[in-house]
Amino acid sequence: MAICVVGHKNPDTDTVASAIAVADLYTKRGMQAKPVIQGPVAPETKFVLDKFGFVSPEILTDATGRKIVLVDHTDLSQSLDNLDKGEIVGVVDHHKLGDVTTPNPLEMWVWPVGCSATVIEAMYKFYGIEIPKNIAGILLGAILSDTVMYKSPTCTDADKKAVESLAKIAGVADYKALGMDMFKVKSAVEGTPIRELVFRDYKDFNMSGTKVGIGQLEVIDLSMLDAMKGDLLEDIKKVKAEKGNHSVFLLLTDIMKEGSEMLIASDNPAVVEKAFGVKPEGTSVWLPGVMSRKKQVVPNFEKAFA
Numbered sequence: 001m002a003i004c005v006v007g008h009k010n011p012d013t014d015t016v017a018s019a020i021a022v023a024d025l026y027t028k029r030g031m032q033a034k035p036v037i038q039g040p041v042a043p044e045t046k047f048v049l050d051k052f053g054f055v056s057p058e059i060l061t062d063a064t065g066r067k068i069v070l071v072d073h074t075d076l077s078q079s080l081d082n083l084d085k086g087e088i089v090g091v092v093d094h095h096k097l098g099d100v101t102t103p104n105p106l107e108m109w110v111w112p113v114g115c116s117a118t119v120i121e122a123m124y125k126f127y128g129i130e131i132p133k134n135i136a137g138i139l140l141g142a143i144l145s146d147t148v149m150y151k152s153p154t155c156t157d158a159d160k161k162a163v164e165s166l167a168k169i170a171g172v173a174d175y176k177a178l179g180m181d182m183f184k185v186k187s188a189v190e191g192t193p194i195r196e197l198v199f200r201d202y203k204d205f206n207m208s209g210t211k212v213g214i215g216q217l218e219v220i221d222l223s224m225l226d227a228m229k230g231d232l233l234e235d236i237k238k239v240k241a242e243k244g245n246h247s248v249f250l251l252l253t254d255i256m257k258e259g260s261e262m263l264i265a266s267d268n269p270a271v272v273e274k275a276f277g278v279k280p281e282g283t284s285v286w287l288p289g290v291m292s293r294k295k296q297v298v299p300n301f302e303k304a305f306a
Contacts, residue, residue, distance in 0.1 A: 201216045
């Protein structure tokens with residue numbers, strides 16, 4: 001049975017591209033592997049896959065009896081069901097270590113960079129395996145997405161070097177134009193069901209025993225969301241109740257203004273002021289300069305909930 005390479009729930013471009021690339025890399029190293037995802041892809045990801053000639057991988061939600069490589073996550077709450085009934089043989093990630101544990105040693109590539117794709121580009125070099133042109137294209141798209149075209153504070157020099165290298169291999173002359181095309185697709189929210197927007201880039205976290213959900217919607221101009229903010233707020237309240245969470249937060253990130261408005265559904269809204277030093281106005285707060293859930297939001301909340 002092939003090793004299944006899988007990213008987190010509510011797959012984004014990095015999770016999907018990483019699964020495809022790592023499956024290719026493992027297979028070429030003599031370990032038959034296939035990419036899988038835990039749910040349907042978002043519009044931006046579909047755009048990137050289509051552009052470079054890929055179809056969306058098959059959906060898998062249960063790890064029972066399977067060998068697994070985790071990409072772009074190590075949190076149980078974001079991973080496959082029954083993960084303990086499968087065998088994790090590898091991890092490729094760029095986040096903090098989560099609460100996944102293994103009974104056996106495993107291959108781990110976890111780097112403090114802006115995107116898992118950056119790690120994977122280095123893995124191909126390390127193993128002396130040529131990156132296929134189409135895979136270089138989706139890895140390039142993943143880095144542009146995760147680093148918000150270098151605007152995110154998570155972006156490193158390694159990410160920028162990987163972009164330059166991957167763009168050459170993929171034959172992309174203007175990666176900035178590709179990035180803007182991707183963000184235009186990501187910003188197209190009109191007509192999309194509210195729940196789909198809330199879950200477009202949503203993750204649950206266990207923070208000192210407290211269940212916290214954090215979603216993020218990135219748009220070129222925040223005014224695009226003005227008409228639906230009320231509906232988004234009502235839906236994160238419903239998500240909070242459905243999941244039994246203490247809190248659900250939704251970041252509405254303005255790519256051009258480089259900041260985020262956070263919508264708040266919480267048993268204790270004061271935790272937001274504790275985390276960010278800014279008092280919310282009712283059920284929302286503007287956080288200037290906040291672009292990254294991974295680097296600027298999750299660590300602050302983890303300290304506040306500790």
